[in-house]
Amino acid sequence: MTGTTARTEQHRRVQLLLSEAGDTYAADAGIKPADKPAPLWQLLVLSNLVSARIRAAVAVEGARELFAAGGRTPHGMAELTWQQRVDALGRGHYVRYDEGTATRLGACADLARDRYHGDLRNLAREAGEQRDRVEDLLTEFPGIGPTGARIFCREAQDVWPFLRPVFDAKAQEGAARIGLPTAPERLAELADGDLAPFAAALVRAALDRDLAERVAGG
Incomplete structure:
Protein backbone atom coordinates (compact mmCIF):
# COMPACT_ATOMS: atom_id res chain seq x y z
CA MET A 1 0.00 0.00 0.00
CA THR A 2 1.48 3.33 -1.06
CA GLY A 3 1.68 6.27 1.31
CA THR A 4 -1.13 8.08 -0.51
CA THR A 5 -3.34 4.99 -0.50
CA ALA A 6 -2.67 4.43 3.21
CA ARG A 7 -3.63 8.00 4.08
CA THR A 8 -6.80 7.71 2.00
CA GLU A 9 -7.72 4.53 3.86
CA GLN A 10 -7.02 6.16 7.22
CA HIS A 11 -9.25 9.11 6.36
CA ARG A 12 -11.99 6.72 5.24
CA ARG A 13 -11.84 4.96 8.58
CA VAL A 14 -11.90 8.24 10.47
CA GLN A 15 -15.01 9.41 8.62
CA LEU A 16 -16.76 6.06 9.12
CA LEU A 17 -15.92 6.09 12.83
CA LEU A 18 -17.19 9.64 13.25
CA SER A 19 -20.40 8.84 11.41
CA GLU A 20 -21.10 5.93 13.79
CA ALA A 21 -19.72 7.19 17.09
CA GLY A 22 -18.79 10.85 16.78
CA ASP A 23 -20.67 12.35 19.71
CA THR A 24 -18.70 13.40 22.74
CA TYR A 25 -19.68 12.04 26.13
CA ALA A 26 -20.45 15.64 27.10
CA ALA A 27 -22.99 15.89 24.28
CA ASP A 28 -24.57 12.63 25.42
CA ALA A 29 -24.97 14.16 28.88
CA GLY A 30 -26.66 17.25 27.46
CA ILE A 31 -23.68 19.53 28.03
CA PRO A 161 -7.47 24.78 22.57
CA PHE A 162 -4.28 25.08 24.62
CA LEU A 163 -4.92 21.50 25.78
CA ARG A 164 -4.67 20.02 22.28
CA PRO A 165 -4.06 17.36 21.23
CA VAL A 166 -5.54 15.07 23.89
CA PHE A 167 -5.79 11.44 22.86
CA ASP A 168 -5.38 9.50 26.09
CA ALA A 169 -4.43 5.84 26.46
CA LYS A 170 -7.96 4.59 25.83
CA ALA A 171 -8.30 6.71 22.67
CA GLN A 172 -4.92 5.45 21.47
CA GLU A 173 -6.08 1.89 22.12
CA GLY A 174 -9.09 2.54 19.91
CA ALA A 175 -6.87 4.01 17.20
CA ALA A 176 -4.71 0.89 17.19
CA ARG A 177 -7.79 -1.32 16.93
CA ILE A 178 -8.94 0.36 13.73
CA GLY A 179 -5.51 0.60 12.16
CA LEU A 180 -4.74 4.25 12.77
CA PRO A 181 -1.52 5.75 14.12
CA THR A 182 -1.52 6.17 17.89
CA ALA A 183 0.67 9.25 18.33
CA PRO A 184 -1.57 12.17 19.41
CA GLU A 185 -0.01 14.54 16.89
CA ARG A 186 -0.67 12.10 14.04
CA LEU A 187 -4.25 11.58 15.15
CA ALA A 188 -4.80 15.32 15.31
CA GLU A 189 -3.70 15.56 11.68
CA LEU A 190 -6.35 13.02 10.69
CA ALA A 191 -9.18 14.83 12.48
CA ASP A 192 -11.37 16.95 10.24
CA GLY A 193 -12.31 19.78 12.58
CA ASP A 194 -12.79 19.42 16.31
CA LEU A 195 -10.67 16.88 18.15
CA ALA A 196 -12.97 16.03 21.08
CA PRO A 197 -15.57 14.10 19.02
CA PHE A 198 -12.79 12.13 17.30
CA ALA A 199 -11.14 11.31 20.62
CA ALA A 200 -14.46 10.18 22.10
CA ALA A 201 -15.16 8.03 19.03
CA LEU A 202 -11.76 6.36 19.41
CA VAL A 203 -12.57 5.59 23.04
CA ARG A 204 -15.80 3.94 21.89
CA ALA A 205 -13.81 1.88 19.39
CA ALA A 206 -11.63 0.70 22.25
CA LEU A 207 -14.68 -0.31 24.27
CA ASP A 208 -16.81 -1.77 21.46
CA ARG A 209 -15.16 -4.57 19.50
CA ASP A 210 -18.00 -4.74 16.96
CA LEU A 211 -17.64 -1.02 16.21
CA ALA A 212 -13.88 -1.36 15.79
CA GLU A 213 -14.28 -4.33 13.44
CA ARG A 214 -16.87 -2.51 11.31
CA VAL A 215 -14.62 0.51 10.95
CA ALA A 216 -11.45 -1.45 10.31
CA GLY A 217 -13.08 -3.77 7.81
CA GLY A 218 -15.75 -1.51 6.38
Missing part, protein backbone atom coordinates in the same frame (compact mmCIF):
# COMPACT_ATOMS: atom_id res chain seq x y z
CA LYS A 32 -23.27 22.30 25.47
CA PRO A 33 -19.50 22.91 25.30
CA ALA A 34 -18.49 26.50 25.96
CA ASP A 35 -15.78 28.37 27.80
CA LYS A 36 -18.26 29.35 30.51
CA PRO A 37 -18.61 28.41 34.19
CA ALA A 38 -21.68 26.16 33.99
CA PRO A 39 -20.65 23.81 31.16
CA LEU A 40 -17.10 23.53 32.51
CA TRP A 41 -18.49 22.53 35.90
CA GLN A 42 -20.84 20.04 34.25
CA LEU A 43 -17.88 18.52 32.42
CA LEU A 44 -16.07 18.15 35.74
CA VAL A 45 -19.09 16.31 37.18
CA LEU A 46 -19.27 14.05 34.14
CA SER A 47 -15.53 13.30 34.32
CA ASN A 48 -15.94 12.41 37.97
CA LEU A 49 -18.67 9.90 37.14
CA VAL A 50 -17.13 8.43 33.98
CA SER A 51 -13.77 7.78 35.65
CA ALA A 52 -15.33 5.25 38.06
CA ARG A 53 -15.40 1.54 37.21
CA ILE A 54 -18.84 1.77 35.67
CA ARG A 55 -20.26 1.79 32.15
CA ALA A 56 -19.95 5.15 30.45
CA ALA A 57 -23.64 5.13 29.48
CA VAL A 58 -24.61 4.80 33.14
CA ALA A 59 -22.25 7.62 34.12
CA VAL A 60 -23.74 9.84 31.42
CA GLU A 61 -27.27 9.13 32.63
CA GLY A 62 -26.23 9.80 36.21
CA ALA A 63 -24.86 13.18 35.16
CA ARG A 64 -28.06 14.03 33.30
CA GLU A 65 -30.12 13.25 36.39
CA LEU A 66 -27.86 15.36 38.63
CA PHE A 67 -28.17 18.30 36.25
CA ALA A 68 -31.94 17.90 36.07
CA ALA A 69 -32.06 17.92 39.87
CA GLY A 70 -30.32 21.29 39.98
CA GLY A 71 -26.62 20.42 40.02
CA ARG A 72 -25.74 22.29 36.84
CA THR A 73 -23.49 24.75 38.71
CA PRO A 74 -21.27 24.42 41.78
CA HIS A 75 -23.79 26.46 43.75
CA GLY A 76 -26.65 24.28 42.55
CA MET A 77 -24.79 21.09 43.44
CA ALA A 78 -23.95 22.46 46.89
CA GLU A 79 -27.59 23.36 47.45
CA LEU A 80 -28.69 19.77 46.83
CA THR A 81 -28.78 17.64 49.94
CA TRP A 82 -26.66 14.52 50.06
CA GLN A 83 -29.82 12.44 49.77
CA GLN A 84 -30.98 14.40 46.74
CA ARG A 85 -27.67 13.65 45.04
CA VAL A 86 -27.95 9.97 45.93
CA ASP A 87 -31.52 9.88 44.61
CA ALA A 88 -30.51 11.56 41.34
CA LEU A 89 -27.69 9.09 40.82
CA GLY A 90 -30.11 6.27 41.58
CA ARG A 91 -32.51 7.48 38.90
CA GLY A 92 -29.61 7.26 36.48
CA HIS A 93 -28.88 3.70 37.71
CA TYR A 94 -25.54 4.91 39.05
CA VAL A 95 -26.04 2.86 42.18
CA ARG A 96 -22.77 1.06 42.82
CA TYR A 97 -20.92 4.21 43.88
CA ASP A 98 -23.85 6.51 44.58
CA GLU A 99 -23.29 7.32 48.26
CA GLY A 100 -19.56 7.99 48.05
CA THR A 101 -20.00 9.92 44.81
CA ALA A 102 -22.73 12.07 46.34
CA THR A 103 -20.32 13.03 49.13
CA ARG A 104 -17.46 13.74 46.73
CA LEU A 105 -19.59 15.90 44.45
CA GLY A 106 -20.55 18.05 47.41
CA ALA A 107 -16.87 18.47 48.25
CA CYS A 108 -16.10 19.27 44.61
CA ALA A 109 -18.74 21.98 44.63
CA ASP A 110 -17.24 23.49 47.77
CA LEU A 111 -13.74 23.49 46.28
CA ALA A 112 -14.97 25.00 42.99
CA ARG A 113 -16.70 27.80 44.87
CA ASP A 114 -14.07 28.47 47.51
CA ARG A 115 -10.94 28.31 45.36
CA TYR A 116 -12.17 29.18 41.87
CA HIS A 117 -15.24 31.31 42.66
CA GLY A 118 -17.43 28.79 40.83
CA ASP A 119 -15.56 29.30 37.56
CA LEU A 120 -13.07 26.70 36.31
CA ARG A 121 -11.65 29.23 33.89
CA ASN A 122 -9.83 30.45 36.97
CA LEU A 123 -8.25 26.98 37.23
CA ALA A 124 -6.94 27.34 33.69
CA ARG A 125 -5.51 30.74 34.56
CA GLU A 126 -3.88 29.42 37.72
CA ALA A 127 -2.38 26.62 35.63
CA GLY A 128 -0.94 29.12 33.19
CA GLU A 129 -2.83 27.26 30.46
CA GLN A 130 -0.37 24.37 30.78
CA ARG A 131 -2.04 21.00 30.31
CA ASP A 132 0.09 19.13 32.83
CA ARG A 133 -0.66 21.75 35.46
CA VAL A 134 -4.37 21.72 34.59
CA GLU A 135 -4.41 17.96 35.17
CA ASP A 136 -2.59 18.38 38.49
CA LEU A 137 -5.12 20.95 39.70
CA LEU A 138 -8.05 18.83 38.56
CA THR A 139 -6.83 15.91 40.66
CA GLU A 140 -7.29 18.06 43.75
CA PHE A 141 -11.05 17.64 43.31
CA PRO A 142 -12.32 14.63 45.30
CA GLY A 143 -12.99 11.71 42.98
CA ILE A 144 -10.88 13.10 40.13
CA GLY A 145 -7.72 11.09 39.71
CA PRO A 146 -5.34 11.11 36.73
CA THR A 147 -7.89 9.21 34.63
CA GLY A 148 -10.67 11.68 35.40
CA ALA A 149 -8.37 14.62 34.72
CA ARG A 150 -7.46 13.21 31.32
CA ILE A 151 -11.13 12.59 30.52
CA PHE A 152 -11.87 16.23 31.35
CA CYS A 153 -9.04 17.44 29.13
CA ARG A 154 -10.03 15.08 26.32
CA GLU A 155 -13.58 16.41 26.31
CA ALA A 156 -12.58 20.05 26.90
CA GLN A 157 -9.85 20.36 24.29
CA ASP A 158 -12.03 22.12 21.73
CA VAL A 159 -13.16 24.63 24.36
CA TRP A 160 -9.64 25.10 25.71
Whole structure:
Protein backbone atom coordinates (compact mmCIF):
# COMPACT_ATOMS: atom_id res chain seq x y z
CA MET A 1 0.00 0.00 0.00
CA THR A 2 1.48 3.33 -1.06
CA GLY A 3 1.68 6.27 1.31
CA THR A 4 -1.13 8.08 -0.51
CA THR A 5 -3.34 4.99 -0.50
CA ALA A 6 -2.67 4.43 3.21
CA ARG A 7 -3.63 8.00 4.08
CA THR A 8 -6.80 7.71 2.00
CA GLU A 9 -7.72 4.53 3.86
CA GLN A 10 -7.02 6.16 7.22
CA HIS A 11 -9.25 9.11 6.36
CA ARG A 12 -11.99 6.72 5.24
CA ARG A 13 -11.84 4.96 8.58
CA VAL A 14 -11.90 8.24 10.47
CA GLN A 15 -15.01 9.41 8.62
CA LEU A 16 -16.76 6.06 9.12
CA LEU A 17 -15.92 6.09 12.83
CA LEU A 18 -17.19 9.64 13.25
CA SER A 19 -20.40 8.84 11.41
CA GLU A 20 -21.10 5.93 13.79
CA ALA A 21 -19.72 7.19 17.09
CA GLY A 22 -18.79 10.85 16.78
CA ASP A 23 -20.67 12.35 19.71
CA THR A 24 -18.70 13.40 22.74
CA TYR A 25 -19.68 12.04 26.13
CA ALA A 26 -20.45 15.64 27.10
CA ALA A 27 -22.99 15.89 24.28
CA ASP A 28 -24.57 12.63 25.42
CA ALA A 29 -24.97 14.16 28.88
CA GLY A 30 -26.66 17.25 27.46
CA ILE A 31 -23.68 19.53 28.03
CA LYS A 32 -23.27 22.30 25.47
CA PRO A 33 -19.50 22.91 25.30
CA ALA A 34 -18.49 26.50 25.96
CA ASP A 35 -15.78 28.37 27.80
CA LYS A 36 -18.26 29.35 30.51
CA PRO A 37 -18.61 28.41 34.19
CA ALA A 38 -21.68 26.16 33.99
CA PRO A 39 -20.65 23.81 31.16
CA LEU A 40 -17.10 23.53 32.51
CA TRP A 41 -18.49 22.53 35.90
CA GLN A 42 -20.84 20.04 34.25
CA LEU A 43 -17.88 18.52 32.42
CA LEU A 44 -16.07 18.15 35.74
CA VAL A 45 -19.09 16.31 37.18
CA LEU A 46 -19.27 14.05 34.14
CA SER A 47 -15.53 13.30 34.32
CA ASN A 48 -15.94 12.41 37.97
CA LEU A 49 -18.67 9.90 37.14
CA VAL A 50 -17.13 8.43 33.98
CA SER A 51 -13.77 7.78 35.65
CA ALA A 52 -15.33 5.25 38.06
CA ARG A 53 -15.40 1.54 37.21
CA ILE A 54 -18.84 1.77 35.67
CA ARG A 55 -20.26 1.79 32.15
CA ALA A 56 -19.95 5.15 30.45
CA ALA A 57 -23.64 5.13 29.48
CA VAL A 58 -24.61 4.80 33.14
CA ALA A 59 -22.25 7.62 34.12
CA VAL A 60 -23.74 9.84 31.42
CA GLU A 61 -27.27 9.13 32.63
CA GLY A 62 -26.23 9.80 36.21
CA ALA A 63 -24.86 13.18 35.16
CA ARG A 64 -28.06 14.03 33.30
CA GLU A 65 -30.12 13.25 36.39
CA LEU A 66 -27.86 15.36 38.63
CA PHE A 67 -28.17 18.30 36.25
CA ALA A 68 -31.94 17.90 36.07
CA ALA A 69 -32.06 17.92 39.87
CA GLY A 70 -30.32 21.29 39.98
CA GLY A 71 -26.62 20.42 40.02
CA ARG A 72 -25.74 22.29 36.84
CA THR A 73 -23.49 24.75 38.71
CA PRO A 74 -21.27 24.42 41.78
CA HIS A 75 -23.79 26.46 43.75
CA GLY A 76 -26.65 24.28 42.55
CA MET A 77 -24.79 21.09 43.44
CA ALA A 78 -23.95 22.46 46.89
CA GLU A 79 -27.59 23.36 47.45
CA LEU A 80 -28.69 19.77 46.83
CA THR A 81 -28.78 17.64 49.94
CA TRP A 82 -26.66 14.52 50.06
CA GLN A 83 -29.82 12.44 49.77
CA GLN A 84 -30.98 14.40 46.74
CA ARG A 85 -27.67 13.65 45.04
CA VAL A 86 -27.95 9.97 45.93
CA ASP A 87 -31.52 9.88 44.61
CA ALA A 88 -30.51 11.56 41.34
CA LEU A 89 -27.69 9.09 40.82
CA GLY A 90 -30.11 6.27 41.58
CA ARG A 91 -32.51 7.48 38.90
CA GLY A 92 -29.61 7.26 36.48
CA HIS A 93 -28.88 3.70 37.71
CA TYR A 94 -25.54 4.91 39.05
CA VAL A 95 -26.04 2.86 42.18
CA ARG A 96 -22.77 1.06 42.82
CA TYR A 97 -20.92 4.21 43.88
CA ASP A 98 -23.85 6.51 44.58
CA GLU A 99 -23.29 7.32 48.26
CA GLY A 100 -19.56 7.99 48.05
CA THR A 101 -20.00 9.92 44.81
CA ALA A 102 -22.73 12.07 46.34
CA THR A 103 -20.32 13.03 49.13
CA ARG A 104 -17.46 13.74 46.73
CA LEU A 105 -19.59 15.90 44.45
CA GLY A 106 -20.55 18.05 47.41
CA ALA A 107 -16.87 18.47 48.25
CA CYS A 108 -16.10 19.27 44.61
CA ALA A 109 -18.74 21.98 44.63
CA ASP A 110 -17.24 23.49 47.77
CA LEU A 111 -13.74 23.49 46.28
CA ALA A 112 -14.97 25.00 42.99
CA ARG A 113 -16.70 27.80 44.87
CA ASP A 114 -14.07 28.47 47.51
CA ARG A 115 -10.94 28.31 45.36
CA TYR A 116 -12.17 29.18 41.87
CA HIS A 117 -15.24 31.31 42.66
CA GLY A 118 -17.43 28.79 40.83
CA ASP A 119 -15.56 29.30 37.56
CA LEU A 120 -13.07 26.70 36.31
CA ARG A 121 -11.65 29.23 33.89
CA ASN A 122 -9.83 30.45 36.97
CA LEU A 123 -8.25 26.98 37.23
CA ALA A 124 -6.94 27.34 33.69
CA ARG A 125 -5.51 30.74 34.56
CA GLU A 126 -3.88 29.42 37.72
CA ALA A 127 -2.38 26.62 35.63
CA GLY A 128 -0.94 29.12 33.19
CA GLU A 129 -2.83 27.26 30.46
CA GLN A 130 -0.37 24.37 30.78
CA ARG A 131 -2.04 21.00 30.31
CA ASP A 132 0.09 19.13 32.83
CA ARG A 133 -0.66 21.75 35.46
CA VAL A 134 -4.37 21.72 34.59
CA GLU A 135 -4.41 17.96 35.17
CA ASP A 136 -2.59 18.38 38.49
CA LEU A 137 -5.12 20.95 39.70
CA LEU A 138 -8.05 18.83 38.56
CA THR A 139 -6.83 15.91 40.66
CA GLU A 140 -7.29 18.06 43.75
CA PHE A 141 -11.05 17.64 43.31
CA PRO A 142 -12.32 14.63 45.30
CA GLY A 143 -12.99 11.71 42.98
CA ILE A 144 -10.88 13.10 40.13
CA GLY A 145 -7.72 11.09 39.71
CA PRO A 146 -5.34 11.11 36.73
CA THR A 147 -7.89 9.21 34.63
CA GLY A 148 -10.67 11.68 35.40
CA ALA A 149 -8.37 14.62 34.72
CA ARG A 150 -7.46 13.21 31.32
CA ILE A 151 -11.13 12.59 30.52
CA PHE A 152 -11.87 16.23 31.35
CA CYS A 153 -9.04 17.44 29.13
CA ARG A 154 -10.03 15.08 26.32
CA GLU A 155 -13.58 16.41 26.31
CA ALA A 156 -12.58 20.05 26.90
CA GLN A 157 -9.85 20.36 24.29
CA ASP A 158 -12.03 22.12 21.73
CA VAL A 159 -13.16 24.63 24.36
CA TRP A 160 -9.64 25.10 25.71
CA PRO A 161 -7.47 24.78 22.57
CA PHE A 162 -4.28 25.08 24.62
CA LEU A 163 -4.92 21.50 25.78
CA ARG A 164 -4.67 20.02 22.28
CA PRO A 165 -4.06 17.36 21.23
CA VAL A 166 -5.54 15.07 23.89
CA PHE A 167 -5.79 11.44 22.86
CA ASP A 168 -5.38 9.50 26.09
CA ALA A 169 -4.43 5.84 26.46
CA LYS A 170 -7.96 4.59 25.83
CA ALA A 171 -8.30 6.71 22.67
CA GLN A 172 -4.92 5.45 21.47
CA GLU A 173 -6.08 1.89 22.12
CA GLY A 174 -9.09 2.54 19.91
CA ALA A 175 -6.87 4.01 17.20
CA ALA A 176 -4.71 0.89 17.19
CA ARG A 177 -7.79 -1.32 16.93
CA ILE A 178 -8.94 0.36 13.73
CA GLY A 179 -5.51 0.60 12.16
CA LEU A 180 -4.74 4.25 12.77
CA PRO A 181 -1.52 5.75 14.12
CA THR A 182 -1.52 6.17 17.89
CA ALA A 183 0.67 9.25 18.33
CA PRO A 184 -1.57 12.17 19.41
CA GLU A 185 -0.01 14.54 16.89
CA ARG A 186 -0.67 12.10 14.04
CA LEU A 187 -4.25 11.58 15.15
CA ALA A 188 -4.80 15.32 15.31
CA GLU A 189 -3.70 15.56 11.68
CA LEU A 190 -6.35 13.02 10.69
CA ALA A 191 -9.18 14.83 12.48
CA ASP A 192 -11.37 16.95 10.24
CA GLY A 193 -12.31 19.78 12.58
CA ASP A 194 -12.79 19.42 16.31
CA LEU A 195 -10.67 16.88 18.15
CA ALA A 196 -12.97 16.03 21.08
CA PRO A 197 -15.57 14.10 19.02
CA PHE A 198 -12.79 12.13 17.30
CA ALA A 199 -11.14 11.31 20.62
CA ALA A 200 -14.46 10.18 22.10
CA ALA A 201 -15.16 8.03 19.03
CA LEU A 202 -11.76 6.36 19.41
CA VAL A 203 -12.57 5.59 23.04
CA ARG A 204 -15.80 3.94 21.89
CA ALA A 205 -13.81 1.88 19.39
CA ALA A 206 -11.63 0.70 22.25
CA LEU A 207 -14.68 -0.31 24.27
CA ASP A 208 -16.81 -1.77 21.46
CA ARG A 209 -15.16 -4.57 19.50
CA ASP A 210 -18.00 -4.74 16.96
CA LEU A 211 -17.64 -1.02 16.21
CA ALA A 212 -13.88 -1.36 15.79
CA GLU A 213 -14.28 -4.33 13.44
CA ARG A 214 -16.87 -2.51 11.31
CA VAL A 215 -14.62 0.51 10.95
CA ALA A 216 -11.45 -1.45 10.31
CA GLY A 217 -13.08 -3.77 7.81
CA GLY A 218 -15.75 -1.51 6.38
